[in-house]
Amino acid sequence: MTDDTDKVFKALADASRRALLDDLFREPGQTLGALASRLEMTRQGVSQHLSVLEAANLVATVKRGREKLHYLNPVPIHEVQARWIAKFERPRLDALAALKQRLEGDVTDG
Numbered sequence: 001m002t003d004d005t006d007k008v009f010k011a012l013a014d015a016s017r018r019a020l021l022d023d024l025f026r027e028p029g030q031t032l033g034a035l036a037s038r039l040e041m042t043r044q045g046v047s048q049h050l051s052v053l054e055a056a057n058l059v060a061t062v063k064r065g066r067e068k069l070h071y072l073n074p075v076p077i078h079e080v081q082a083r084w085i086a087k088f089e090r091p092r093l094d095a096l097a098a099l100k101q102r103l104e105g106d107v108t109d110g
Contacts, residue, residue, distance in 0.1 A: 004057070005083070008076045011056035016041065017049045021058060024072040031067050 011017050019039055024030060030038075036046040050070060053059040060073045 004076070005080065007056035008058065008080055011052050011058055012077075012080075014049070014052075016045075017053055020046070020049055020053065021072055024059065024070055028071045029062075029069040031069060035070065 012021075016039070020035060023035060023038055032043055032046055032050070035041075035050075036043045039046065041049075050059060054061065057076050058073055060071045062069045062071065
């Protein structure tokens with residue numbers, strides 16, 4: 001799992017790859033040519049970034065005739081969020097729940 005997570009973090013570290021993911025989120029199923037034209041990158045540059053994203057399992061592809069369509073795979077991002085982000089939010093959410101409980105308790109006592 002650590003190796004897979006490392007690939008996800010490496011892929012997300014690059015602004016161009018994040019832009020590709022954003023573009024695939026907005027419009028799923030794009031070809032290499034469409035992605036290259038929207039992001040003002042060469043096809044070769046986009047292809048290299050897509051290879052990194054595919055290795056990290058952040059992009060899935062489907063062949064349709066001679067076209068290769070690219071789709072965002074949100075599962076690895078969700079796994080990162082669950083493992084690395086959600087646990088840091090838990091104390092804040094617990095504090096807010098406790099505050100709400102105290103405030104509601106005070107209202108019903110009065």
